[in-house]
Amino acid sequence: MQEKHIPEETNPAQSNEPIDSRREFLKRFGLVGAAAAAGTAAIYTGYVFEKKKGKDEYITVLTADNKLVKVPKAQIEEVTIDKASLQSRGRVGLEGRRFVMVIDLAKCRNARKCIESCQEAHHLRPHEYHINTLKMQDSPTTAPYFMPKPCQHCDNPPCVSVCPVDATFKRQDGIVLIDNQRCIGCRFCMAACPYSARMFHWEEPLFTEEVNKKSLEYEELVKKGAGNTDLAQLLKKEITYDVELNTPQKKGTISKCLFSADRLRENKLPYCVSACPNGVFYFGDENEDAVTNGTTKETFVLSSLLKDNAGYRLMEELGTKPRIYYLPPKNRLFDVPEEDVNAIIPDPHA
């Protein structure tokens, strides 16, 4: 195919030399992805692509350094996000966001749907928790209640400062994640966490067998020269480690709540928040001072919700600055059924 040259006025780099290959062109603007969606604006691998109305041969592209450039549509090709890109975007997080969760202890009935949805999304066994509901009782004369407890995504996280290999880290959007490809399993972070929020993969993670099978299928396709088929790309995606989803996981490494970073990238609420049938969870952005209830989908002003309901954070005195707020278990209008109390599985990390 004959290569097209970029018209001078469309080239923000103002170079006098013609750009004579599409790879060089894309490289010059730092583009690693391409728009697959046609017609409307699309976000892909962190860049925004907007189709230019009336002129099908060019589309306008926002580059990584925030410049708008026109790109010949015919020279755009879709690429699979590779492991290195997944790792780097997973480390940086979503710009301009400060995610926050509110948990209303007055509403939790120990339905455990939050736990189930999280375990399913992250391929955890029934006794492995990123979030658990703990039975609490403040004094012998007060009613017991249940407290869902995930990682608190502390703004001053002791788990991060003790990690010797930078495997666990805090992102700009407030989420604390783990890169289990770097984790050496020393468990310093487990010891440092005052909330017992981390778990260790003592056994082979549930997903391992499935991943190994898919890896072999993918290798077979590559050997046959069919590495670019839809099936091959799907298999590749499923076996490539994604730091935001923390899968595939590894035996001998650490895991914990991820605030469903993969869902947040798609503008969706976390798995646990959406799964709760009792309106216990609110999730949102502190920068917008707004949180949405996962059950009713109503949005509230975060600061008012906390002020009006005496919101608090766990162990504030430690200075860890959690990003999870709790509303006290006041005015509980229902009893805790005896069978529910007996069914409580103790927190293995407590």
Ligand code: SF4
């Ligand atoms: S709750 Fe524990 S694991 Fe989570 S950020 Fe805080 S110290 Fe780290």
Ligand code: SF4
């Ligand atoms: S167990 Fe992994 S994440 Fe935790 S401190 Fe050690 S290397 Fe870092």
